[in-house]
Amino acid sequence: MFQNTYQHQFLFVNMSEFKKVSRSENYSEWYNYIVDAAELAQHSAVKGCMVIKPYGYAIWEKMQADLDKRFKATGHSNAYFPLFIPKSLFEAEEKNAEGFAKECAVVTHYRLKADPNNKGKLIVDPEAKLTEELVVRPTSEAIIWNTYRGWIQSYRDLPILINQWANVVRWEMRTRLFLRTAEFLWQEGHTAHATKDEALAETKQMLEVYASFAEDIMAMPVIKGVKTANERFAGADETFCIEAMMQDGKALQAGTSHFLGQNFAKAFDVKFTGKDGKQDFVWATSWGVSTRLMGALIMTHSDDEGLVLPPKLAPIQVVIVPIFRSEEDLAAIAAKVEVIKFQLEEKGISVKFDQRDTLKPGFKFSEWELKGVPVRLAIGMRDLQNNTIEIARRDTKEKKSLSMDNLTHEVLTLLDDIQNNLYQRALNFRSERTKVVNSKEEFVKVLDEGGFALAHWDGLSETEDKIKEEFKATIRCIPLDNIREVGVCFFTGNPSQERVVFARAY
RNA sequence: CGGGGUGUAGCGUAGCCCGGUAUCGCGUCUGCUUUGGGAGCAGAAGGUCGUAGGUUCGAAUCCUGCCACCCCGACCA
Structure with missing residues (x-):
């Protein structure tokens, strides 16, 4: 499928062995390999749940930071609601409850005790049964709308524009790191409005926020659209979405924004008094994106050499690899690198100077390629003498030597160029297919x-x-x-x- | 949740059919030599063979349950 694009099929596994993993031969194996080798996440002792490793989490944090800024800029505030939802609240909005019923984790007890028959082991204390079972939230509409009822009396209390960053649990049968896990991280916006038009406008506004985030920050082109009744969120009147194409030509829903009508207001009896003194049910929206975006990011840009990150999401945007023979060489190079690093950091670029002295440069090159660092600088004694430096870009793997004088400007331009190129490349791919x-x-x-x-x-x-x-x-x-x-x-x-x-x- | 497969050191594996407590490579540690695309030599450490039982004098190997992961379905963001 991709044989014309990439010839390299031999990859290093954990820097310890060559392994044959290519996108074209086995796409899902390739995906797993990237997640593992770039140290993004791993499976945990809990079925279907993942450990997000520091490098993967750093990318997620960058996504969060940018999205959060966009939510604040559109007037939203963050808040936090409980993980547990009493079953009676959960079932209040019937369609929503039915939609999630098959994949809910349920808490039934609140205490363990020593097992009298098995020393050192614990059993669930049968005396500690909850009078009402608690559903671990698969989404928070129920607990939030139950709360909103107490917050809303008149039109003056509206709109309520709230977002929460949280974990949710959906007991999936078949899981894949980032794409579908039993527990995942996301944000869920929940807004309340006095009019249908305002709620609809909010739904569409947040879809635009997601779309511009996907395209401008993730460099991932998306199609904005509306779901058919079959694919609609349970409990919504209308579900809007952004859909992206992965490199195997399959679609991935990257974000959703729901117009909930008055469904939840009716289920939770949330009414407000209008200017005219008449009572009416509140109009609602909800919208979310999750750690699934990490999967989307991987499958949109990465190649057989490893992860490829758009500069705007890369925890490390520039890595500097010194090429040296002696400690004196390294000291001389390091002195120069400190200056370069300072100048780049002054411009807001995140820079890593890889000084490890037990690894050869070629090894480091491969490792940082595996981790998707957009720009690599290599500098040796020859460069110091000539006032030059080697600059390489991850997206096309091109490299060239240039004068150190204008380096900061060159790097900034290149980062921009890579960001744009990744988007354009993904857009071309989608258009062709x-x-x-x-x-x-x-x-x-x-x-x-x-x-x-x-x-x-x-x-x-x-x-x-x-x-x-x-x-x-x-x-x-x-x-x-x-x-x-x-x-x-x-x-x-x-x-x-x-x-x-x-x-x-x- | 159904069908198929896998599980041996941090990673990748040999051994399993035909029971006798484990092979090799990479990585790790130490030393020396190296360093412009995945370094070399020498030495060393590291494994309750996924887990719980069973059969046996003896189990990585045979049997059963369970767990996890992978592939294919159904379901789902």
Whole structure:
């Protein structure tokens, strides 16, 4: 699938062995390899749960920091609600409760005690049964709307614009690091409004926030769209989403923004008195992105040499590798590097000087490539004499020698260039693999090759179900900027007003 | 949750069929020589063979349960 792009198939596993892992041969094995080798995350002793390692968490923190800024800039405040939700609250909004029921962890007891029959072991104390079971939140609408009821009396209390950074638990049958884990980290925004229009505007605004974050920061092009009824969030009137294409041509839902109508207000009896003195139910939205974005990031840019990070998310943007023979050489180089490092850091660039003296430069090059550091500088005695430095970019693997005089400017320009190039490359990839299809034959061909199929659909849920059953593909979204175009459904031949995006999905 | 596979030192593995407490490489540690794309030599450390039982004089090896991971389904962000 990618044979023309990358020839290297031999990779270093934990810097200790060459292993054959290439995107084209086994995409999921390649993905696991990147997560492991770049030290992003690992499996834990708990089934389906992951340990996010420091380097992976540093990337997540950068995502959080940027998103948080955007949430604040659009008027939201952070707050925190409990991990546990009483079952009676959880079941209040029926559709939502049903949607999540199959994957809820439930707390039934609050105490352990020594096992009388097995010394040193503990058992659940049967005397300590909770009078009401607690659901570990798969999402927080229930506990939040139960709380909002006490906060809202009049239109003057609205809107409420709150976000929370939290962990949630969804007991998944089949898990994959970052993409689908039983516990994951996310943010969930929950807003309350006096009018439908305002809530809808909020829903769309947050979709825009997600889209610009994905494109400007993650360098990941996304399609903004609305979900069909089949794919809609349980409890929502309308679900908006951003969909991205991974390098195997499969779709990944990268973020969702829900217009919840008055469903939760009705379920939790949240009313407000309007200017006119009349009471009405509050309008709601919720929106979220999760550590799944880490998976999206990996699968959008990385290659057979390892992780590729857009500069705006790279914990280390520039790594400097000294090339030296003696300690005196290293001291001389280090003195120069300190100056360079200071100048770069002054411009807000994060710099790592890799002084380890037990490893050869080539080894370090590979290791930092594996970790996706966007720019590498290499400097040796020859450079000191010539006032030059070698600069290499991770995205294209090009390198060149340049004068040290203008280095800071060159690095800044290159970081920008890499950020843009990654976006453009991903956009080109998506464009090449997005095809207009009018028949089942074309449809299957596009999906089997990996890609998005733009096809007419008759708007019926049952048609969508049949397509899913036969082709394992779903409607990812109906693009917001869709062109109206009269046609016939490729599956049923029924009339259709527009094309929708079909794909196999994560 | 169904089908298939795997689990031996930090990583990758040999041994398993035909029971006799473990092979090799990489990494790690020490020393010397090295360093412009994954260094060399010498020495050393490191393993309750996923886990709990069973069979046996004796189990990495045979049997059973459990756990975890991978691949394919169903479900899902």
